[in-house]
Amino acid sequence: MTGRPDRAPAEIAFAPDVPAGVRRAVEHAARTRPQVLKAAEPPLPTFDRNALARGLRATGFLAVGVTVLAPVSYGILIATQRHAAQLPGVGTGHTTSAGGFGVGFLCVLGALAAAGVVLSWRAARPNAQEVADAKAIGAAAGRYVLPGGLSDEAVELLYRAQRATARVLATAVHCDGLLDDQRNQVVLPAQVWELAQHLAEHSDLAGRQPEQAAGGRVVPLLKAHRAALAASLAGLERRVTVLEDYAEQAVLADRRYVELQQVEQLERSGAGVLDLLARTAADDLAVAEVEGMTVQAAVLAEAFTTALQQAKDAAVVAMPAKSA
Template sequence: MKKKPPPSPRLAAVAVRDPDLAEKDRDLLVRAERDPRSYPRGEVSVWRATAPYLLRPGAVVVGLGAGVWVTGEVELYTRSPHGGGAAMNDAFGRAVQELFDGLHSALLIAWPIGATVLVFMAWIYAGNAVSRNRTAQRLTELKDRCVQPSDLNDDARTLLARAQQATRSVLTSAVHRFDLIDQQRNEVSLPRQEWEAAEALREYTRLVKAEPSNAKGGKVAALLDIRRRALRASLDGITRRVEALESYAEQVAQADDRYRELQQIQDLTEGSDDVLDFVARTVRDDLAVAEIEGMTGEAAAVAGAFTTALESAKEAAVIALSTRTTAA
């Protein structure tokens, strides 16, 4: 029994960001995607975000303040009016009072320092909370400037993945890197095409999800059918855009193959003069000389094929990268 070929790996879409985003906003979105726990989407109360960190330090400062009051208000020693045996009590009371006075003096220094540290901590934590709220607010504002794969249904996700694969294929090609197919235009137009397709696919998904699951009545079913046909027509328009990108990527791949072939033949023919001299010296065989000279003709033929492939890629670029192309 003939074995079935293994299934091809499924394309995976990745997040798409508006190419017009400022660099700092783009970096913020990337960091939030990599570490979502550090970038909450909603704003929080500054007081609630700060108070838990101040409970223990605040209790210490209150304790210091209470200590200042206690040691300053309570009088533990008064000189005994009696003489004789009362002298020992006077000495003990004086020592205890001096101890409390020293403690009072230390607390008078410690309490302002503690209060200052508490205020500084409150300022730091409150500032962090305000900064996090600003970041969360900015992320909310940037929500529509980024399309996540989770925002799309299966059909839309597949189309986006196809568009991204075509874009990667072009931007990683040799003919693009060496600016043989208008490198600058590719780097500007391809991200724009990908973003416009992603935006349209997100809106298509939103409209599809907004449809009622069960139509109540014939009129609703008829309207729903019209709506679905319109959405399908729009999706077909996006599909044509993606297919144009794939056609461009295919032409670029063909040009890439011809370019690599041309490079290999040029590498082989670079030393043809040395080979020719060697053959002439050792064999003096006219057939060998003609064969090596034929290699140069083969290189010229491949160069011609490369030129044709390059022209085809450029013609495909006119279709795929037209900034006027819009989804139906």
Template sequence: MKDTTTSSQLVVPRLTISPDLPAVTQEMLRTAKPLELRDPDPAGSGSVWRFLAAPLRRDTLIVCAGAVAFYNGAGPNSPINDLLWPAVGIGATWLVLMTSVPAAGHLATRNRLRRIQEVREQYVLDADLVPAAGQLLARADHAVAAVRRSKVHRDDHLDRQRNDVVLPAKVWDIAEMLRSYSRVERSTPTTATGDEARPVLDAHQAVLQTALEGIERRVTALETYAEQTAQADLRYTELLQIQQISATGSELLELLARSVSDDLAVTEIDGLTTQAATVADAFKTALAQARDSAHALTAPTAA
């Protein structure tokens, strides 16, 4: 196994989403409130009728009753009566807005919670995982992020299109297995209640540990790929720098030719070319190792 001393400092991803979900659903999950993700219960949001009845509060009824009494107290020829129907129209509009706007917002929230509830098994929260499982997911997420930040990935030396599909799928597989592991571990007693239960519990915990080690091997494969990618990235950076230096070779050759013999100038330039070739070969080797690690990710995993 890998040394996980530094991985204990990693932050467990708050939310890991299945890449198979539509992009609009993924965005909805990313913008949802933590409580909505933990407990997506549409019934808990209350009935829409309480919003429809919102304008029928005591203070509203008092104002309406006062207005009616005020208009009734005015004489039949009072200019106040000319304002009656405009005031009624304004009041009716106000009542409609007070009713429809909150009700529409409530319905939208309830529909969103219903959709979140439907896809609850398609995302993993940090709260779903026990500490050991959370750290494994953090290691996997950290390794994939390192690969996708690398220059060789961005410049498509590692089959960027394939990585963008395979790596999220690998992290999701690991997250899903770790959630299942966490559910079993949380339901497993920590101590046996008697001699008969002890061997059963020991066997159960041994199988559980074996399952966790199997998941860790997947995480280790991702970390190996990230390490190989980092090596390729280093060689790639060196190669780019050597190429940048070598780009001025013709000017340097002319400068040297003016100050020393042509033979010495050619020797100096040949030395630069040899160094560039050496770095290029090192980059190709590192890139090949990274690609081998990438192919190992999709190789069948032993049970």
């Protein structure tokens, strides 16, 4: 399914139980060989006869070139030896080595041919990693959703859900276990995967409907079909909105959490500041300002507690507990 060039940069949605190695294989194939992922059964890499033929042809051309240059090289060698034989103190023994030129040439030619055949064979043989990746992709069929197969509206919702989930998981309140980190790591990816499946189904159904009614009898059916799809998409958008609300509350609690940590750090050093002020300047106003840090910390702690509770309440809405 094609879309606008400015579509949201959504990532591939995976089922939560898909291993990391399989995810990397699918993502690599999406970048390098996207047609493999579109096939019902991704083909396994096979022995590339064309690559072997290309390699053997190149080896043949190289052998022909060496053979053509051989007489020239031999002529140069003979001329050099004759010239050397005419020099004082140089015997004819040097010229007898020219007879070994043919043997040496055949050895070089044979080595080049053998190397060419071996390299061509290795280039044509399927890479073990590619075979393993293809098998992994085939085994993961139906366990991932490609953004390229979604409609523009669907890929936008998927991107928003992925972004909201990433924002929650990146907060310090999540990383420090203040927002039920285990539940976030399990439920949020599961919700994004479920959403992706619904969006894929919606996109498939939307892509099948005709753009225009062929006759008057089709008009009401087409309108009802489009209305049902619009209602379905609106319901999915509400789920995304709830996730985004949760992310906003988590980020707000995170800001209060960081502020509280900074104030507590300043409060811990307040005693030293107060002592320094008492020893350097008996200024009641300055002392009162430093002592007021404790009150400020208490106020901020209360604000953080409120923000954290609001984030937890939003989590209940975004990730309702399923009854046993």
